[in-house]
Amino acid sequence: MKILDMPPFAPVLMESTRAMGYSLESAVADIIDNSIAANASNIDIQFSPYDAVPFISILDNGDGMTKEQINDAMRYGSQSSLNIRDSKDLGRFGLGLKTASLSQCRCLTVITKQGRRIEARRWDLDEIYEKGTWALLSLNSEEIHAIPQFQTQLKSLKSGTLVLWEKLDRMLNGAKATDKLMSKQMEYVREHLALVFHRYLAGEPGITKLTIQMNGLKIEPKDPFLIGRSTVFQADEKFMIEGYPVEVSSFMLPHVSNLTKKEKAALGGTEGLTKDQGFYIYRNKRLLVWGTWFRMHRKDELSKLARIRVDVPNALDHLWTLDIRKSTAVPPDVIKSNLARIVDRISEGSKRAWTFRGKREISDNGSHLWSKTKIRDGVVYNLNREHVLLQLLEETLNQEQKKLLENYLRLAEGNLPLNQLYVDLNNEEQVNVRKEKDAEREAIETVETILANISDSPMRDAQIRLIMQTDPFCNYRNIVDMLAKELDS
Structure with a gap:
């Protein structure tokens, strides 16, 4: 038997992976996952349609990378999804940095710093198409210092990483007013990050508090449970799957008549209350999937106040059929069986909250009108x-x-x-x-x-x-x- 080495043709594969279905907001969130894994506490997102080359940059003050680490980070499939990961790791397939970035741009530059050591690598799809090879560019010191975002953002940090997106073809091609389009798209990113990383932004115990700024404006956490205003429907539960804990918390939002305009807007208004009911799945406190009952309950008006938070460790990724974009996950039967009991109780509680105007009317004591x-x-x-x-x-x-x-x-x-x-x-x-x-x-x-x-x-x-x-x-x-x-x- 003869073994043939058949490496993929770089231009075709890299162009194909751009069609994995990333939205702009999910792509940015994927980059921030890497920053959190690198122990970053501050993330600065910048964007501009006005520069000679319009760009989006994501800077963190994390640990930075060595020469070997940045080479691995830029390699496709740098880590097996079967490997045991650090409990804080938010990655899975070793593809996120490349596939997320190049789904939005044709030129990805990553510059990393550890003290005085600076390394920079670049994937340029036009260069790869021309050469027909896996032509990863390693930038020299002069080329690095010529990048404006390095001078204004990364240079002053002791350590950190700058991810720079240029040639934003997916966002800007065919746009009549690039400034308005980019501003609108980045506002979607702001809303998405405020929700997906709300527990990091709020600084929950056990995780490093995260600050994210976008063009100088701080992103505030968007709590989908209105903790402090909502009712905890039942005591928190914990069950073990393959020796790892899965924690479940159940919340009942206040009746709509008791919500302020600001709270209603934060919950998505009329559409959001109904659409976003159900389970909220967190992996290492990062929101992955939300607004679904996983076919265990039908979305309806009477259960629209019910929201269930499920915390799972990354050690159980193989059970959830998590996709590369980290935007879809399906609970295995062993977890579904534990969640089914909770669904019936919390949906019934939501019906009572909708049937009666306030908590005081739920009581069966006394004589009702x-x-x-x-x-x-x-x-x-x-x-x-x-x-x-x-x-x-x-x-x-x-x-x-x-x-x-x-x-x-x-x-x-x-x-x-x-x-x-x-x-x-x-x-x-x-x-x-x-x-x-x-x-x-x-x-x-x-x-x-x-x-x-x-x-x-x-x-x-x-x-x-x-x-x-x-x-x-x-x-x-x-x-x-x-x-x-x-x-x-």
């Missing part, structure tokens, strides 16, 4: 005939008036504007009949009227206790305190 009855074809909502205010009203009516009132209540129950309410809720409309302060004031006035009407009742104390447990009066601390004083007196 509305009662829900399950029937064969669904559910029926009726006004609660046992409500204390309705009973007091009926005591003042004769039989004919009671009949008229009952007819009116049935008419109201049978003509609820459910379709319009559903449309309004889907469009994030504020479906609140009263502002909170107005509603409380009206509730206080109603309680005062009730107290005046039962002043001579022998069942007065029992009726006051009933009011204290009745919706909506039980929802207001001021009313409960007022009724408690009435009992004491």
